Amino acid sequence: MNFNEWWMKEIGGFPQEHSQLMEICKSAFIAGADNSKKEELDYKKTLDSLFQANIDADTHHILEKALVGFGFKADCKPIAVYDARLAVSIIQEKFCFSYDEAVEHFDKKIIVRFEGENAPLFLFKTPVKNDGEW
Numbered sequence: 001m002n003f004n005e006w007w008m009k010e011i012g013g014f015p016q017e018h019s020q021l022m023e024i025c026k027s028a029f030i031a032g033a034d035n036s037k038k039e040e041l042d043y044k045k046t047l048d049s050l051f052q053a054n055i056d057a058d059t060h061h062i063l064e065k066a067l068v069g070f071g072f073k074a075d076c077k078p079i080a081v082y083d084a085r086l087a088v089s090i091i092q093e094k095f096c097f098s099y100d101e102a103v104e105h106f107d108k109k110i111i112v113r114f115e116g117e118n119a120p121l122f123l124f125k126t127p128v129k130n131d132g133e134w
Contacts, residue, residue, distance in 0.1 A: 053078045080120035
């Protein structure tokens with residue numbers, strides 16, 4: 001599926017005044033396709049694409065490796081999207097915390113730090129269905 005097909009299927013169109021955002025997302029989509037062949041996401045390219053679309057997007061430098069990309073909703077600028085479980089794992093490793101201490105730190109020091117329209121999204125990935133089982 002090419003970008004234009006994906007855009008129309010997933011987004012269903014876009015107001016003309018946001019055509020620049022569509023171009024930025026297109027370049028990120030193409031970069032993402034290239035990144036699927038690599039082991040790690042190119043954080044710098046992802047952040048560059050995000051900041052081109054929303055210079056005010058909030059990010060967290062410690063959680064760089066938990067960054068999975070960026071997302072947006074209609075009438076909103078793009079925001080950073082982090083893998084929440086990976087973020088907790090990074091906190092646990094960086095600060096030598098137990099799992100429970102890392103979750104508490106994530107809840108009380110990381111999530112509450114961000115608010116407003118430019119705050120990142122912390123994504124909890126659902127388990128992959130394997131042979132009919134979750």
